[in-house]
Each structure stands twice: as C-alpha cells, then as structure tokens.
Amino acid sequence: MAARRLISQDNQLGIMVKKRFQSKTNFSVSIASFVTTPKNMVNPLQGFVYQVTTSDGERMECFVDHDSAQTLTSFCKVLRRFHPEIPILNDKLQESLWVEYIFDKTRAFCQDPDRRRQTVVTCLGRQPNSAVWVFGPNVQLNERGRLIAEDQRKYYWVPNYTPLTDLSRTLSPAEIHLPLSRQALITLLETGRQCLGSNFMSCYAAIAGSVVLFHYETIMEAQAECPVILGQTAHTNGSTIHAWE
Secondary structure, X not given: OOOOOOEEEOOEEEEEEOXXXXXXXXXXXXXXXXXXXXXXOOOOOEEEEEEEEEOOOOEEEEEEEOOOOOOXXXXXXXXXXXXXXXXXXXXXXXXXXXXXXXXXXXXXXXXXXXXXXXXXXXXXXXXXOOOOEEEEOOEEEOOXXXXXXXXXXXXXXXXXXXXXXXXXXXXXXXXOOOOOOOHHHHHHHHHHHHHHHHHHHHHHHHHHHHHHHHOHHHHHHHHOOOOOOOOOOOOOOOHHHXXXX
C-alpha cells in the first residue's frame, strides 16, 4: 500500500481514502518568493510568501515565517490574522503529512533557477545599501522616482515587523493612494498661496527645503554637504506655520 500523502485538488488540500479525495482544507498553496532580513539584523526573520487560493476562487498573498509553517494549524492562524475577510477552513490532519507537503513545496521552489528572493523592508524611505525607496506596502520607487511594478520588487513589506529589539516599534507608513499623482503637491502650493498672501514665497522655500532634506543621503553621497532651510522671521510672519507644513 502506498504511503498516504497530502495532495491538491480543486483548490483544496486533502488525502485519498479508498480512492476518493477527502478534503482537509478549503485552499491550496504555492510559493511566490523567499524573504529574509539583511545580514546582522537585531531581529532576524526568514520565511516564504505563499499565494493562497480558496475553493471559492478567492486569492490572497501572505508571508509566513519558517516556525509558523511547521504545522497546518499555525499556518492557518497566520492566514486568518492577516486576511480575516477570507474564510480559512481546515480539518484535523496528521501533522507529518503537512510537514512533508511543505518540505516538498519549499524544496522544489529552492531548486527552481528562476526562484524569486526578496529582502524584508527594515525602514521607511531609502533601503540600506540600495537605490530603492519604500514608503508603504504597495509603494516602492526606483532611483528615478518611478513606481516599481509588483513583480519587479526586490523588497517585501512584512506586516507588523520591527527591525528593533523593542517589539512595540513597528514600521508605520502613511496612507498612499495609487496611482501616484502630482496633484497633492499642486494643492499644497495653491493652499499656501491662498493662506499666506504676499508671504507665500517663504512657504515655498520651506517646502523646497523639505524636499532637499528628503534626499539628504543622496545629496551627501554626491557632494558631502547638504543645505538646511532655517525659518527665522518676526512674530506672526508665518515661520511656525511653514514648519508644520
């Protein structure tokens, strides 16, 4: 008698019992990429990004670290935590079947010459030793300020990951709506002119100085110095307002 194995059928995982498929989950899985933190991180992390498809045709993507992938129960807990809107069902299963199934999946992925490897995002903005800027889970820009397509991204945003020993300090991105647009800057400049009247140029100077400081590391690499805008005016002339902007 052949040893029982976990197999995929109709976007479900299950086993064959008396030549009939017995479902153990309402989803199937595939591996999209291997994800790891850079070397010498205080809080290292490794795992795979899994693409999950339910028997109802719903799709999702989720990072699962190595420890959480060791059992079907812990794997499903991660899926439910990050995708509570999608019902994830699983029945009791001999865990050795799941371990063997995941091992075969990861081994096949690692043997694929076209396998994808990504690095965990460890900070907001420019990533260490890279020309890539990351501002949120779905916003990565190259050195020319162009949005990087999802299938070309070398960095992966792991929800609730903190690169520090203080586990309460996770990365907190601003909400960014896609596609990217210049309209927000235009609106800011128009509002500054309306609010400050004849003093609007000082507002523009403060905004320009903020943009320069945003590229501080790039400017320092190019010329080893970076100018700083210092707003100093008489009382009621708007310097504090500019600083808040």
